[in-house]
Amino acid sequence: MNNKNQIIINGNKLSFERGETILNVARRNNIEIPTLCELKGASPTGACRICVVEVKGAKALITACSTSAENGMDVMTESPDVISSRKETLNLLLASGNHNCAISGVKDWTQFQLNVCKDEGNNEELCPSWGECKLQDLCFRYQAIGGQYEQKRTKYPAELANPFIIRDFSRCILCGRCVQACNEIQVNEAINFGYRGADTKIVAAGDRPLKDSDCVFCGECIQVCPVGALVEKDARYTARSWKTEKVKTTCTYCGVGCQIFLHIRNNKIIKVTGDAESPPNYGSLCVKGRFGFDFVNSSERLTSPLIRKDGELKEATWSEALNFTAKNFAKIKDNYGGDSIGVLTSARITNEENYIANKFTRAVLNTNNIDHCARL
Amino acid sequence: MTNTIADIEKADVILVTGSNTTENHPVISSFIKRAVKFKNKKLIVIDPRKIKLVEFADIWIRPALGADVAWINGLMHVIIKEDLYDKRFVEERTVGFEQLKEITAKFTPEYAEKITEIPADKIIEAARLYAGAKAGSILYCMGITQHITGTDNVKSLANLAMLCGNLGIEGGGVNPLRGQNNVQGACDMGGLPDVYSGYQKVILPEMRQKMETAWKVPILPDKPGLKATEMIPNAHTGELKALYVIGENPLVSDPDLNHAKKCMEHLDFLVVQDIFLTETAKLADVVLPSKCFAEKDGTFSNTERRIQRVRKAVEAPGHARDDWKIISEIALRMGYSMHYEDSEKIMEEIAFVTPSYGGITYQKLEKEGGIYWPCPNTEHPGTPILHVGTFPIGKGVFNAIDYIEPAEKTDEEYPMYLTTGRIIYHYHTGTMTMKSEGLNERAPECFVEITNNDAEKYKLIEGGKVNVTSRRGEIDAVVKISDKAVSGTVFIPFHFANAAANMLTNAALDPISKIPEFKVCAVKLSLVEAN
Ligand code: SF4
Ligand code: SF4
Ligand code: SF4
Ligand code: FES
Numbered sequence: 001m002n003n004k005n006q007i008i009i010n011g012n013k014l015s016f017e018r019g020e021t022i023l024n025v026a027r028r029n030n031i032e033i034p035t036l037c038e039l040k041g042a043s044p045t046g047a048c049r050i051c052v053v054e055v056k057g058a059k060a061l062i063t064a065c066s067t068s069a070e071n072g073m074d075v076m077t078e079s080p081d082v083i084s085s086r087k088e089t090l091n092l093l094l095a096s097g098n099h100n101c102a103i104s105g106v107k108d109w110t111q112f113q114l115n116v117c118k119d120e121g122n123n124e125e126l127c128p129s130w131g132e133c134k135l136q137d138l139c140f141r142y143q144a145i146g147g148q149y150e151q152k153r154t155k156y157p158a159e160l161a162n163p164f165i166i167r168d169f170s171r172c173i174l175c176g177r178c179v180q181a182c183n184e185i186q187v188n189e190a191i192n193f194g195y196r197g198a199d200t201k202i203v204a205a206g207d208r209p210l211k212d213s214d215c216v217f218c219g220e221c222i223q224v225c226p227v228g229a230l231v232e233k234d235a236r237y238t239a240r241s242w243k244t245e246k247v248k249t250t251c252t253y254c255g256v257g258c259q260i261f262l263h264i265r266n267n268k269i270i271k272v273t274g275d276a277e278s279p280p281n282y283g284s285l286c287v288k289g290r291f292g293f294d295f296v297n298s299s300e301r302l303t304s305p306l307i308r309k310d311g312e313l314k315e316a317t318w319s320e321a322l323n324f325t326a327k328n329f330a331k332i333k334d335n336y337g338g339d340s341i342g343v344l345t346s347a348r349i350t351n352e353e354n355y356i357a358n359k360f361t362r363a364v365l366n367t368n369n370i371d372h373c374a375r376l
Numbered sequence: 377m378t379n380t381i382a383d384i385e386k387a388d389v390i391l392v393t394g395s396n397t398t399e400n401h402p403v404i405s406s407f408i409k410r411a412v413k414f415k416n417k418k419l420i421v422i423d424p425r426k427i428k429l430v431e432f433a434d435i436w437i438r439p440a441l442g443a444d445v446a447w448i449n450g451l452m453h454v455i456i457k458e459d460l461y462d463k464r465f466v467e468e469r470t471v472g473f474e475q476l477k478e479i480t481a482k483f484t485p486e487y488a489e490k491i492t493e494i495p496a497d498k499i500i501e502a503a504r505l506y507a508g509a510k511a512g513s514i515l516y517c518m519g520i521t522q523h524i525t526g527t528d529n530v531k532s533l534a535n536l537a538m539l540c541g542n543l544g545i546e547g548g549g550v551n552p553l554r555g556q557n558n559v560q561g562a563c564d565m566g567g568l569p570d571v572y573s574g575y576q577k578v579i580l581p582e583m584r585q586k587m588e589t590a591w592k593v594p595i596l597p598d599k600p601g602l603k604a605t606e607m608i609p610n611a612h613t614g615e616l617k618a619l620y621v622i623g624e625n626p627l628v629s630d631p632d633l634n635h636a637k638k639c640m641e642h643l644d645f646l647v648v649q650d651i652f653l654t655e656t657a658k659l660a661d662v663v664l665p666s667k668c669f670a671e672k673d674g675t676f677s678n679t680e681r682r683i684q685r686v687r688k689a690v691e692a693p694g695h696a697r698d699d700w701k702i703i704s705e706i707a708l709r710m711g712y713s714m715h716y717e718d719s720e721k722i723m724e725e726i727a728f729v730t731p732s733y734g735g736i737t738y739q740k741l742e743k744e745g746g747i748y749w750p751c752p753n754t755e756h757p758g759t760p761i762l763h764v765g766t767f768p769i770g771k772g773v774f775n776a777i778d779y780i781e782p783a784e785k786t787d788e789e790y791p792m793y794l795t796t797g798r799i800i801y802h803y804h805t806g807t808m809t810m811k812s813e814g815l816n817e818r819a820p821e822c823f824v825e826i827t828n829n830d831a832e833k834y835k836l837i838e839g840g841k842v843n844v845t846s847r848r849g850e851i852d853a854v855v856k857i858s859d860k861a862v863s864g865t866v867f868i869p870f871h872f873a874n875a876a877a878n879m880l881t882n883a884a885l886d887p888i889s890k891i892p893e894f895k896v897c898a899v900k901l902s903l904v905e906a907n
Contacts, residue, residue, distance in 0.1 A: 163814030186402075187409035187432075216800055217818070218402060234814075247689035250676045252669040253803050255554030256381065256403045257678025259745075262670060262689040269670060269690060278745050280381040280680060286402035287815070288803055295668070295811035296690065301651055302665035303694020313653075313663060318695060322702075325662050326709030328645045332618045338597065342607040342616050345567040346623030347556035349666075350674025350686055352722040353699040354558070355573055356714065357622060358566030360703050361601075363591045364712045368569050368578050368601030369616075372562040373624045 007073040022064040022075060023051060033077050034086070034138055036173070036226050038065040041282070042180035048173070049089050050138065054079045061085055087142045093135060094146030097154055098170035099227075101127045101136050127171060129228030132241045135173060136227075156201055162211040164233055164291050165222060167202075172229035174200055178221035186284060190215040217287040223273055232291075235263070235271035248275060251289040252348065256280060258289050269293045329365065338366035345372045377680045378762040379513065379549035380748070385411045386547035389509035391502075393422040393533075394444070394519020394895075397429055399800040401517070401553050401679075405429065408515075418509070420502050422447065423519065424795065425867060426860045435502050438862060441793050441896040442523055442782030443492040447499065448532040449779065450488030452539055453480040454503035461507065462541025469767070470538050472774035479776035491779060507540050511547030518555060518797070522894040524783045526886040531775040538772045544763040554679040556804060557669075561677035564733070564749070565726070569601035574730035590729050593712075603890040605883075611639040618645040622699060623666065627655040628805035628873050632848050632883040632892075649702060652807050655873055665696040672698050674719045675741065677749070681759075683736055684746040782896040783884035786864075790846065790898035792830070793865040794880060802871040809871075822875035823856040824901075825867040831857050834901045841904035844868070846897055849879035852904055866899070 005016050009026055016025045021044065026033050037048040044066035052061040056074035061082060064075075076082065093099075127133065139145070156169040174193075179202060182191050190213050194203030204213030222230045244263045251258040258281040263271045272290050276283030295301075305321030306313040316324075332340055343365070345357040354372075361370040384390060384407040397405035405428075411417040412432045421433040430436045439447050455461050456477055466473050485496030492499075506512050514537055520529045534550050542548035554560055566573040576583040584596045602610060608626065610616040612635075619640070627637060640646060640659050648660040651668045671692040677683045700722065704714040716722050720738045727736050732750040740754060741747060748758040763772075786793055801819035802809045809815045824842050836842050836855045843852050844866070853868065853875045861867060870877040882897040 163817045184410070184414065186406050187413060211818075216398075216402065247687050248685075249669070249687045249689060250557070250678075250684045252557050252808070254401055255557060255559055255679035256401055257557060257676055257680075257682060257684055258403055259684065264689050267690050280678065280682065281403045284403050284406055287800060287818070288809060291814050292803070292809050292812050293670070294813070295651075295808040296670050297693075298652075298811040300653070300811065301668075301693045301696070302653060302657075302663065303696060304665060305695070306653075306660075306663035308661045313658075313660070318697070318705075321662055321664060322705045322709055325647055325664070326706050328661075329618060329620075329706065330710050332645060336617055339599075339601070340615065340617040342602055342610075342619045344604055344607070344619065344621045344624045344626065345562055347554075347559040347562045348623045348669075349562075349699045350558065350669075350672065350719065351561040351565050351677060351683070351726065352674045352719040353622075353703070354562045354565035354567045355722060355726050356700040356703050358573060359591060359714065360707050362566075362572070362578075362587070362596055363593045364707045364710050364714075366597055368597050368599065369607065370567060370601060371569050371604040371607070372559070372567045373604055373626060 004071050005069075006071060007069045007075060009075045010077055016069040020069050022053060022062075022067050022069050022073070025069050026064065026077065031077060033064050034141070035065055036134055036138070037175040037177055039177050039180045039185070039224055040276070042184040045176050045180065047176050048093075050086055052082055052085050052089075053077050054082050083142065086138070087144050090135070090139050090142055090144035091146055091148050093173050094139065094144065095149035095151055096173060097152060098168075099127070099135065099146070101130050101133065101228075127228040128231045128236045129171075130240070133228060134226035155199075159209055160233070161209045162217070162233075164217045164219065164287070165210060166231050166233050166236060167210070168229050168231070169201060171227050172202060173227055174202070175226060177224040177226065178202060178230060181220040181224045186218050186220045188214060188216055188218060191221065217291065218285060219287070219290040220284055223276075223283060232271050244270065251285070253288045253292065254286075258285050260285065260289060262293075268297055333365060339369060341365050341367055342369040342371075345370060347372050377549060377551035377553075378543060379547070379551055380680045380682075380760045381407060383547055383549070383761070384408060384513055384515070384551075385415060385417070387411065387417060387509070387511050387513035388547065389418045389420065389506055389512040390515065391420045391422065391506055391512060392429060392515045394521075394529075395515055395517030395553055396423070396425070396427045396519070396797060397515070397517075397553070398427065400555065400798050402800060404515075404553060408432070418505055420505060422502075424862060424865060426862065428860075435498065435505060437494050437498050437502055439492045439494055441795060441865065442525070442893075443779070444520060444523070444529040445525055445532050445777055446483065446488050446491040446779045447494055448529070448536055449480045449483035449777070450485055450492070450494075450499045451503040451506065452476065452536055453483040453488070454485060454500050455507045455539060456480060458504070458507075460504065461539045465541030466539065470772040470774055472776065475776040476535060476539070476774040479778060506536070509540070509542075511545055512537070512540055512542045513547055513549055513551060514542070515551045515553060517553045519895060521552075521889070521891050523891075523896065524884050524886050524893045525780050526891045527888040528777045528780070532777050534772075535774050535777075538774065543772065544761065544765060546761065549761070552679070555798070557678070558676040560679060560681060561675070561683075564677055564730075569603055572729070573726060574732045576730075587729065590725075605885055605890040605892060608636050608639045611643050614642065617643065618647070619643055620647045620649070621656055621660075622649045622703075623651075625650070625654040625656050625805040625807060627659070628870070628876055628878065632881060633876055633878045634849050635883065649699060650807075651696070654805070654807055664702050665694065666699045666702060667692040667696050671696070672719070675723065675736075681748050682746040683733070683741065683749060683751075685738070685741050783893050784847075784882050784896065784898050786898045790900050792899050792901060794844065794846065794877075794897050794899040795865060795867050795895050796870045796877045796881060797867065798871065799869045802869070804871065805873065806871040822851070822853040822869065822872035822877070824853045825856050825858045825861045826901075827859075827861045827863045828857050829863050830861070830866070831855060835903050836901070843902045843904050844880060844899050845902075846880035846882075846899045848882070851875040851877070851879050866901070870894070
């Protein structure tokens with residue numbers, strides 16, 4: 001190991017590779033530095049300044065996410081200066097918009113939690129991301145309760161005019177993660193920063209609604225938004241994280257096989273997110289995978305076997321349907337041989353089920369007439 | 377795929393053909409776009425439509441429909457003539473180079489231009505770019521396979537990759553993108569007429585014997601069975617009496633639907649097992665309700681051969697059952713016991729009889745998240761890249777392939793070409809995506825994508841209706857003028873049952889794969905007057 005590439009973080013001597021950021025060195029060594037705007041896989045922007053750290057001898061605090069480690073640096077990640085800077089940043093962020101998640105104005109934390117428990121999060125006034133918000137978590141951690149600065153109100157109304165995504169500009173902290181995700185991860189190039197100064201807003205080209213832009217509703221931006229500024233329309237208030245269960249599985253649509261979490265409440269899928277840690281998709285999804293799950297709970301699902309009687313399909317019991325099916329297959333096999341029966345298995349059922357279909361066709365029907373519609 | 381999805385970003389040159397990746401495999405398209413924008417990789421797009429990826433491409437080549445073998449041979453002609461091929465790879469790892477050289481000799485850029493309508497200098501440019509790459513990745517999809525020459529097209533792409541030594545290396549490969557989530561798995565598991573799971577051939581006596589022992593049956597049939605596209609017409613002739621359709625909807629996905637429906641009506645007995653009462657289920661004698669992916673345990677194998685878990689998250693509605701349980705119950709009633717406790721036990725049997733899945737267990741999947749087959753034993757790490765160092769058959773074989781015209785050409789009566797495909801908001805025959813209001817709102821109905829010039833020619837206006845007629849049928853759909861289209865060709869997505877593009881398409885089949893020629897047929901257009 002090259003001894004030259006060494007820095008000190010909180011008193012620990014750590015080696016690093018040329019070009020590695022202070023943040024990455026810290027993370028590799030399980031030293032946690034809070035971040036808001038930093039996004040894995042995208043270039044650092046240094047926009048939020050939450051990740052500031054103190055470097056001995058440096059005049060000002062520096063951002064760990066966008067500064068490369070240099071030999072001999074002596075870094076402190078939670079010094080008093082760092083903590084007060086973060087607290088200040090958080091207070092400014094709280095004042096920058098509508099962060100009514102019960103922190104602002106409430107003077108003590110116990111009261112704050114009691115307020116929320118009282119209505120179980122059913123209050124629609126409460127930010128939809130309550131309990132899943134990075135800003136809220138950090139405010140909690142650094143005991144920032146806002147109220148020091150004048151509360152700003154955004155002049156941009158929320159955008160609801162598409163089936164999938166709600167853009168609530170009043171909660172946007174302009175961290176730019178959505179812009180990074182859209183341009184550098186998905187490369188859909190639909191959104192960017194628009195206007196200037198106090199008017200800054202995340203916009204699609206020409207400040208058009210998403211539905212009239214290049215947006216393809218992959219929802220990557222929702223997944224990376226640290227606050228409640230971007231949320232799934234359907235899951236807005238139902239998906240309170242502490243009331244849902246997450247099950248990891250594989251997307252049922254195309255052959256990419258994205259790894260997803262189904263968020264379940266009362267035996268119903270209420271939203272889908274990508275698993276950021278897992279190949280092949282590392283969190284990315286497309287519109288079908290993220291928003292195309294309504295069919296599962298559709299009232300048109302088949303719920304009972306059907307048998308044709310007098311030209312019409314009528315409900316039947318399983319044993320009727322299975323007996324009828326087996327009897328007819330057996331009869332046709334006896335009369336005309338197994339090769340008079342064909343099986344179309346499916347690219348949509350599991351490996352195990354395809355194997356069983358293959359075994360049934362060959363061992364029971366005694367034919368090799370099995371195929372699926374992959375060619376189609 | 378011979379290589380992984382993540383591997384795409386490691387290629388120096390990416391060649392995408394017959395795949396509208398941003399619509400059909402959106403997440404894979406991000407890998408391509410990132411490679412181009414942020415990693416300085418080169419992109420060649422070869423597609424008759426001006427698809428979204430073209431915006432990112434260094435070279436876009438627009439071949440005439442059905443002319444794929446000609447441009448691939450053209451590229452190889454240039455690569456051989458200019459001595460750009462990987463001599464060491466060709467010598468050490470392949471056979472048949474002389475035959476390839478012979479057949480490609482006549483495919484000079486000028487000759488290829490005549491067939492493909494691609495300017496000769498573009499062919500040279502693309503050949504030099506692809507051959508110059510240290511690692512070149514080829515990605516393709518249905519635009520390559522859905523032709524009467526589909527098998528030829530695929531073999532030609534393999535020729536091209538071998539010629540440049542692009543197999544068995546990081547960032548290389550010939551990578552088919554599978555359209556449906558578990559096509560790979562359906563093939564791996566013996567959902568094919570000529571092989572058992574793991575591509576073990578039914579014609580080989582030792583394979584039959586092995587399965588006879590494992591399955592405890594006296595004798596298994598030795599003759600390869602019918603392909604899907606043969607079953608339907610065989611129903612018409614009466615050779616096929618019964619059909620058991622599991623989770624498929626051939627009455628929207630089949631070519632020449634009018635004919636397919638007639639064939640199905642000829643069957644003595646039709647069983648359909650599905651989650652919805654599909655167009656096909658409506659014709660059935662028995663309909664069996666099954667569970668969907670969110671309601672069951674199991675595994676899928678994705679397009680890069682990665683075996684991944686499917687986990688039960690919700691209870692199924694009503695009396696719906698697991699597909700495997702339904703099949704086992706029928707087997708039992710036919711006198712054959714197929715009892716398993718759960719899907720994990722089935723995987724144990726799969727691993728036992730399938731060499732490439734030999735090391736797969738649920739425990740290992742849990743630990744590793746996903747495993748690339750072949751994975752012959754539980755200690756094996758899996759195989760992200762195929763053909764490193766050697767091919768399963770020893771040497772790679774170059775197939776000398778000549779160009780064949782598409783089955784149907786345009787003429788005076790049917791002057792326009794039609795090509796079909798998918799759009800991002802819908803999936804296959806739409807039985808699942810069309811249950812989502814949001815997706816329907818984004819893509820509510822069938823449309824015909826056409827250039828401005830062609831639209832003017834037929835007096836069509838954006839948003840108005842057009843009638844599209846082929847020799848087999850006709851549909852009405854909404855006009856969509858688009859710069860993705862090219863003149864002389866219209867594109868129709870095939871998802872919509874009420875204006876099914878496959879009323880029009882040609883059932884002419886590739887002689888080997890039996891894949892229909894969805895991508896080319898001749899049509900005529902006429903304005904539908906608003907009333
Ligand atoms: S949904 Fe996707 S395409 Fe649309 S703005 Fe968000 S990241 Fe971009
Ligand atoms: S919408 Fe969310 S991710 Fe985008 S800038 Fe605002 S807070 Fe950040
Ligand atoms: S999320 Fe989209 S890209 Fe991923 S597997 Fe599902 S359909 Fe394919
Ligand atoms: S995380 Fe470093 S500046 Fe935002």
